[in-house]
Amino acid sequence: MHPHWQIKQAVQIGGQYYIDRCNVIGSSVSGAIFIAVNSLIAWIAKNNRGIRRLASYVDDSFGLALRDDEEIYPPYRKPFPSPQA
Numbered sequence: 001m002h003p004h005w006q007i008k009q010a011v012q013i014g015g016q017y018y019i020d021r022c023n024v025i026g027s028s029v030s031g032a033i034f035i036a037v038n039s040l041i042a043w044i045a046k047n048n049r050g051i052r053r054l055a056s057y058v059d060d061s062f063g064l065a066l067r068d069d070e071e072i073y074p075p076y077r078k079p080f081p082s083p084q085a
Helices: 001-007 032-045
Strands: 010-013 017-020 055-056 060-063 069-074 078-081
Touching: 032 055, 032 060
Parallel strands: none
Antiparallel strands: 010 017, 055 060, 069 078
């Protein structure tokens, strides 16, 4: 893990703090597990929820929308791109 992220990986054991310098899940297959879960979520979003133009790259999921494709997102009462609202 990057040194700036390690502060978020502190674990308290027996009154002392330890930094997990490996990975959040803690094994060599963590990346593969994350990508499998992220792929499943993307599949559900596309096929069950009908979210169009969803894309993923490694550990980043994102979508595309036209500038004028907005609708009001009720919790914030502000315009958001339609796929996010």
